[in-house]
Amino acid sequence: MAQEAAQGPIYIMKEGSQSTTGRDAQYNNIMAAMAVAGSVVSTLGPKGMDKMLVDSTGDIVVTNDGVTILRKMDIEHPAAKMIVEVAKTQDAQVGDGTTTAVVLAGELLKQAGILLERNVHPAAIIKGYGMAAKKALELIDDMAIKVSEKDVEMLRKIAGTSFTGKDSENAREFLSDMVVKAVARMMEKDSKGNYEVDTKNFVLVKKAGGEVADSKIVEGVVIDKGIVSFQMPRKLKNAKVLAMEYGFDARDTKLDAEYKVKSNVGFQAFRDEEDRQVREQVERVAKLGVTAVFTTQAINDLAQNYMAKYGIIGLRRLKRSDVDRVAKASGGQVITNLDDISQIDIGTVGQIEEIDVGDDKMTVLTGCKDNNVISFILRAPTTHIVDEYERGIDDALHAVETSIKDGKIVPGGAAVETELSLRLRQYAATVQGKEQLSIQAFADALEIIPKALAMNAGLNAIDSMIELKTKHGGKGGRNFGLNVYTGKSVDMVKAGVVEPLRIKTQAVESAVEAVQMILRIDDVLAATQVKPPAGPQGGPGGYGM
Ligand code: ADP
Numbered sequence: 449m450a451q452e453a454a455q456g457p458i459y460i461m462k463e464g465s466q467s468t469t470g471r472d473a474q475y476n477n478i479m480a481a482m483a484v485a486g487s488v489v490s491t492l493g494p495k496g497m498d499k500m501l502v503d504s505t506g507d508i509v510v511t512n513d514g515v516t517i518l519r520k521m522d523i524e525h526p527a528a529k530m531i532v533e534v535a536k537t538q539d540a541q542v543g544d545g546t547t548t549a550v551v552l553a554g555e556l557l558k559q560a561g562i563l564l565e566r567n568v569h570p571a572a573i574i575k576g577y578g579m580a581a582k583k584a585l586e587l588i589d590d591m592a593i594k595v596s597e598k599d600v601e602m603l604r605k606i607a608g609t610s611f612t613g614k615d616s617e618n619a620r621e622f623l624s625d626m627v628v629k630a631v632a633r634m635m636e637k638d639s640k641g642n643y644e645v646d647t648k649n650f651v652l653v654k655k656a657g658g659e660v661a662d663s664k665i666v667e668g669v670v671i672d673k674g675i676v677s678f679q680m681p682r683k684l685k686n687a688k689v690l691a692m693e694y695g696f697d698a699r700d701t702k703l704d705a706e707y708k709v710k711s712n713v714g715f716q717a718f719r720d721e722e723d724r725q726v727r728e729q730v731e732r733v734a735k736l737g738v739t740a741v742f743t744t745q746a747i748n749d750l751a752q753n754y755m756a757k758y759g760i761i762g763l764r765r766l767k768r769s770d771v772d773r774v775a776k777a778s779g780g781q782v783i784t785n786l787d788d789i790s791q792i793d794i795g796t797v798g799q800i801e802e803i804d805v806g807d808d809k810m811t812v813l814t815g816c817k818d819n820n821v822i823s824f825i826l827r828a829p830t831t832h833i834v835d836e837y838e839r840g841i842d843d844a845l846h847a848v849e850t851s852i853k854d855g856k857i858v859p860g861g862a863a864v865e866t867e868l869s870l871r872l873r874q875y876a877a878t879v880q881g882k883e884q885l886s887i888q889a890f891a892d893a894l895e896i897i898p899k900a901l902a903m904n905a906g907l908n909a910i911d912s913m914i915e916l917k918t919k920h921g922g923k924g925g926r927n928f929g930l931n932v933y934t935g936k937s938v939d940m941v942k943a944g945v946v947e948p949l950r951i952k953t954q955a956v957e958s959a960v961e962a963v964q965m966i967l968r969i970d971d972v973l974a975a976t977q978v979k980p981p982a983g984p985q986g987g988p989g990g991y992g993m
């Protein structure tokens with residue numbers, strides 16, 4: 449000690465670095481993580497509110513989707529970021545339940561904070577939470593109900609539950625039906641009998657203006673573009689399709705430079721050469737019997753004329769993903785030059801048709817060789833609503849897919865969380881020491897889900913909780929959840945509010961993992977922020993300060 453005092457403090461980090469230690473660090477992290485959860489809790493459930501997010505460019509997003517909100521929030525605090533990761537993991541693994549996972553993580557930390565104040569060591573909390581999570585996963589599995597791809601009615605209900613809060617009542621049934629049809633079509637069984645859904649098979653084309661009921665499901669490919677020239681047919685049966693990353697225009701750029709309109713003669717020669725090149729390209733394709741061309745690149749006026757003469761339709765300047773999808777759906781290949789093109793590169797589809805959607809033209813390919821491809825044309829009154837429906841569809845697609853893959857679903861409306869809370873309290877009683885307190889804290893934390901559902905619906909959270917607990921305590925009540933419309937506890941399976949099992953297991957797993965990680969931290973060592981170099985004469989960022 450004396451030696452240390454004589455030498456003065458020893459710095460092990462760069463001057464200006466910040467360090468927060470012990471309790472301070474823990475509380476600081478807990479508060480930050482809780483703030484993240486607090487920012488989304490009001491959006492939970494069918495009656496949850498929406499958030500309006502405005503980014504630095506003034507773009508507006510109105511949503512109730514947990515992961516979307518957190519992604520847009522630009523969160524900086526390191527512990528808060530770990531909670532955002534929970535949402536991202538949930539989104540990647542299940543595609544739904546992101547708010548639930550984050551809210552649960554926040555509440556687990558809040559309860560941990562209370563235990564810390566009571567001088568429970570973080571290690572005991574970490575261990576107790578781990579035990580509780582393990583038990584919870586068993587209990588969730590025990591509550592599961594079997595489902596298969598044939599239970600179409602049940603799958604519609606899963607989609608419907610997933611849409612909560614992102615729909616209007618009339619849209620839900622309609623969209624749920626579309627979602628189930630889409631998954632059924634995309635789903636393929638692999639050699640081991642496992643289901644695979646290739647999301648590349650699906651495309652959603654959005655068009656604001658109009659009603660949801662004007663939306664369409666297309667068993668094929670939809671391209672958000674019309675046919676390039678009015679001289680071409682609007683509709684084609686049994687089309688031979690060529691997908692290209694190649695343009696129909698003059699190739700030889702040297703020509704351009706040489707003739708640079710020096711004289712009328714030169715210009716005419718240039719035009720003749722261009723004409724010859726383009727005609728050759730089109731003729732080559734026509735000879736192979738191609739009747740429809742889809743390209744990422746240009747189709748110039750000359751080419752359009754020649755194509756029209758041969759009765760070939762063309763779509764130009766498409767996204768590469770659209771061209772890929774056309775190739776896949778028609779059984780062809782995307783070609784990048786015309787030199788060694790052959791019949792195997794050419795695909796076929798039953799019909800190609802240009803349709804009107806609102807004021808726009810789209811092109812629809814049906815009767816495709818590959819019958820896993822499917823598209824939605826999504827309509828809704830405004831762009832903000834269309835975007836929110838898109839997020840809802842994305843959640844619902846994943847929920848249905850996950851349910852079929854796992855073959856297991858659970859009741860929604862906080863039935864699972866209420867049951868878990870009750871059973872974990874019983875379990876806690878069998879455990880000794882500080883871990884017991886931690887398992888109880890875990891049980892308390894789970895109650896945030898029924899409480900938030902109730903509060904967001906304008907119900908009294910305590911009353912709703914008591915009624916739910918009474919039902920779960922009684923016989924045959926474990927599927928009871930909160931009907932947010934009436935405030936009553938009802939059997940959620942009978943009410944058709946069901947969710948994939950994995951929504952709940954993943955939420956518990958990733959929430960606990962993040963919480964344990966945050967609790968393990970007792971030191972935050974932050975390097976000094978690197979300041980951007982000041983520009984000449986106090987340029988950007990300078991302001992003469
Ligand atoms: P998350 O991002 O967690 O999916 P949501 O806002 O989608 O958040 O809300 C999901 C919660 O709403 C789940 O607990 C689910 O069971 C519940 N829920 C969905 N539909 C209903 C319903 N009709 N009645 C009661 N609860 C519902």
Ligand code: MG
Binds near residue numbers: 544609610611612843
């Ligand atoms: Mg959801």
